[in-house]
Amino acid sequence: MQWARAMAAELDEAPSAKAACGFALGCLGLALRLRLSALLPSSSGRGARSKAGALANLSGRLRLQHLRHATAPRLGAACACLAVLAGGVFMVSAGAPKAWPWMNGVSLAFALASLALLPRQRLQTDARLRERLSLLLGSLLLASCALEASEGLNGRWLRLGPVTVQAVWLLVPSLLLLSARPAGATDCSHAHRSHLGVLLAMAALWAQAEPSWLLLMGLVLLARSACRPHHRAETLLACLALLAAGLSSQNWRMPTRQAFVDQVLLQAWSQGSSLVLSGLMLAALLMIVLPAWRHRHAREHSLLWAGVVLLSLPGFLPTPLLGMGGSAILGYVLSLAALPGPGLHAPSRAQPQAAQQAPPARRERHRGPRHRLRPR
């Protein structure tokens, strides 16, 4: 703290704003490095003073074992970082405008900061809050129809100062996941709010001629209704979404292909890029759906983004995370906060204590077989 104050006091002495900005950026970089080394307990001490030592410790901390035990949002955030990094490597090596990888990086940093600041636990556990937010996001999406359509571009673009974001990418993934009722939630009295939010979103997507998103919405709702057969409303919503997808496809036009935005995997392959780079891109695309591998409650998230990835291959949608586009990065990372919580599965009466003691990820994976194998 003393050193931070010392650095801050020097800013007043800089002769120009540019010099002060350069000095402050150097101090900020130092503060981030110190914070990172403080977060990694094993990197304290003499070894951490060298860059090689710090990097070795960092790689040690990022072993697969740690990723296995990470929560779904953390795992998803790590996957997003790796995917954006891979996309940046491709852009740099394939000659994209220099600013584009940086813009993706800034979007990722903003998204991660937002994810860190959001009250994730409350979002996961508070069913009423989730329903209200679903309704709010649905209303916002409908309101975005009032924005002027950009010529040659699909969807509506929202200008936030120097940044332009696509409302659909930002809102639909989070809305869809927020509309999922957490397992174990018993109070269904306000479920109509989230259903209404989904309906509003469907209307907005239909008005904006987004059949791809309607199709994805329908598929996710269909999968959800298949898991919960007694939730008839979701089956109905799924049918409506698929119907709206069919109808809106009549007004839909294939977007003009843009390099480093659409069909990025195909571009990596066809540009004669090295096999390693193409493999890296494919691995990064697969990484987007990794959270479901470890966490059952992230299945809908992965299903949705797997659908986005699939539709991006023929160019119906831009390639998320790997291609240029901050909206997709924000949409992916922010939707991680909308995952239903894993701890909400109601423990069975036979083993309430065992269920409470076991870690959430293991509890949800091994509940059935353990119960059967345990001697009575």
Added chain:
Amino acid sequence: MTRTRAPSQQALAVLLVLADAGEEWRHGYDIATQADIKSGTLYPLLMRLEAQGQLQAVWQESPTPGRPPRHAYRLTEAGRAWLAGMGEALEQARARRHAAQTQPSWAGTAASSTRSS
């Protein structure tokens, strides 16, 4: 027991600025400008040198009203003795600094030979 490593070029540049200042106190921004290193490189050096006891730091009230107190630094006796023991390395650093100050760059300013990456 703290092991003292051979100082880097940036550390030598900072030490040189402090050695030239003698008993006078110097501030962070001035040291960074004179040693031609960035703030992100300077402060870890200052922190390490202070922890090793080769540097002392004090808070000084700013003469300009309304401005916060500034951290000022100077070499301790131990620091001066350590620096005196370096001999040739210090002279080389001094020569590099002198060359950097006298060699004009295309922009007309002093070229940097000790700038950190």
